[in-house]
Amino acid sequence: MEFCDECGSMMKTDGDKWVCPNGHEKLRDEAKEAAMTTTEGQESGEVVDVSDVDxxxxxxxxxxxxxxxxxxxxxxxxxxxxxxxxxxxxxxxxxxxxxxxxxxxxx
CATH class of the missing domain: 2.20.25.10 (N-terminal domain of TfIIb)
Incomplete structure (x- = not known):
């Protein structure tokens, strides 16, 4: 996740740059992004059956x-x-x- 240095808004990727909702942009940094944690590829948790639990x-x-x-x-x-x-x-x-x-x- 990246935040805008100008306004603090959360930024989204657009090709080779990050863009915030207010139009500010900055170039993406591959090394920095490699260290970011993502939810991509994570599996959802199992449903736990508690019907037999007191x-x-x-x-x-x-x-x-x-x-x-x-x-x-x-x-x-x-x-x-x-x-x-x-x-x-x-x-x-x-x-x-x-x-x-x-x-x-x-x-």
Whole structure:
């Protein structure tokens, strides 16, 4: 990945040069690009079957009000970064009683 020296935008390749969305250009450097890590050729991960795993063995839990049960229950949670890196993670919850799933974002 290359960033523009002028405006900081992420650049894309265009033949023998890097070009940013604002039109700035710079020549590509083969030696520098050889050291870059790419996702090209990487395989996607396997799907993990957890259907035979006890709920208590899957991830951390917390006491929280389930919107479906309308009562405080033990729920499993997971946090994922699904928005830009400068924003907080999204929390995903699953009620261990009814299986209802929901998410929470900081605003």
């Amino acid at each position: 709920d208590s063995e899957i991830g951390p839990t917390v006491e929280q009000k389930c919107p479906e049960c309308d009562e405080v229950r033990t729920v499993r949670y997971e946090m994922k970064q699904i928005r830009s890196a400068d924003e907080s993670e999204t929390r995903f919850f699953t009620c261990t009683v009814c299986g209802h799933k929901w998410r929470e974002d900081d605003h």
